[in-house]
Amino acid sequence: MKPFRYVRPASLAEAAEAHGARPGSAYLAGGTNLVDLMKLGVERPDTVVDVARLLPGGIETTAGGAVRVGAGVRGADLAAHPLAGARCPVLSQALLSGASAQLRNAATTGGNLLQRTRCGYFQDVSKPCNKRAPGSGCAALDGVNREHAVLGHSPLCVATHPSDLAVALSALDAEVEVTGADGVRTVPLDGFLRLPGEQPERDTTLRHGELVTAVLLPPGAFGVPSAYRKARDRASYAFALASVAAVLEVRDGRVARIALAFGGLAHRPWRARVAQQRLLGERPTPDAVRAAVDAELEAARPLRDNAFKVLLARNLAREVLGRLAAPGQH
Missing domain, CATH: 3.30.390.50 (CO dehydrogenase flavoprotein, C-terminal domain)
Structure with a gap:
């Protein structure tokens, strides 16, 4: 594993500053995806910014009736919450089908959305992959592509997104709250995750330094x-x-x-x-x-x-x- 600098900021503003100051930085929360990719040599950050203790970890109803799920909420806690289950079956069913109990106890809501693809060519640094190394090619196009995309792919990338939670949140018209050096903005989930197009290396519309701080579920997400x-x-x-x-x-x-x-x-x-x-x-x-x-x-x-x-x-x-x-x- 490549040596890296470890930063443990005291606030979200300090985290955004530390991340934004270095092009090769990465945020760390649950670490269930990032650490695996670092071991494989796919992710090679020069700085790891630990935000696990800073991300909001609560689930609360806003004045307008929406539900705000903090990005630090663990998958197990969200799946077991009274607002899920009987009131929002699609949410709990997606979470429970998505990972083992051990992973649900560690993985965060924000990190779930930010998972990288499980494409075997992306995870194998000896193979060309435009998502991992832009301009190198896409080995999956003519390789083993049984698990790859059938919709919305481009000549540069045929990878799929691995998150079960993201599929449920799409159907619920969820929004993603993003925090960065310029403040807080809210993005519809379908505008947050992107199709590969000409830039398959970009999974999301996050700007450098920004991090996911919450997911917002509209009032109509429950009881249907x-x-x-x-x-x-x-x-x-x-x-x-x-x-x-x-x-x-x-x-x-x-x-x-x-x-x-x-x-x-x-x-x-x-x-x-x-x-x-x-x-x-x-x-x-x-x-x-x-x-x-x-x-x-x-x-x-x-x-x-x-x-x-x-x-x-x-x-x-x-x-x-x-x-x-x-x-x-x-």
Whole structure:
């Protein structure tokens, strides 16, 4: 492991200053992803800024009825919180399917969103990877790409985002609170995580020195039927081949509210806005759900080894939406 300077700031402002002053710096909170990547030689920071004791660790309801989840909240605590579970099943289900109990006890909410891809070529420093070394190429394009993206990828990168929590937060219209030297700003989750485009090395729209300090859940995130379903190679503690987070409210037999997001298919959670628009105001019959999901997945561009992901995602979405639409199955 490359030697590095360790900084333990006394405040968030001091942390942002210490991080922003060095281009090769990295923030450390739970460390469940960063430390692994440092051991592999993928991440080689010259300075590690420890913010574990500084990040907000509470879950509170704001005056406007939104819920503010501090970036330092551990996954286990968020999954077990009364606001999750029965009131927001998609949130707790995503967290509980995402990692072992040991990792949930250590990993933070902010760090969960900032996970780097689990692409094998990204994690192997002997292979070309535009995300790890811009301009070196993408070995996954012609390599083993069974687990890679089918939506939103570019000729420079076909990696997927690994977070289960991020998929649920996308469906809940969450926002990310970001703190830096210029103060605090709030960004919609779908504008915080980015598609690869011409800069696959950038996973987020964070500016250098900024860090995630909270996630904001709107008042409407709670008390509405929702669910998360994940397909993976083994029954526990594996990353998604495809996953679905859905929120569905039916009134008088018609869809009054719907949010659908896919995981495991793209560089960030894929919000299925085409399917949502097709179903809003309609009766959620099996045929209507099938047509809406199929219309969304027409945009898929599978690689050599992963066309099965399109069918997998299609079946997951149909099953989850069908279950939420059935009376008494919420």
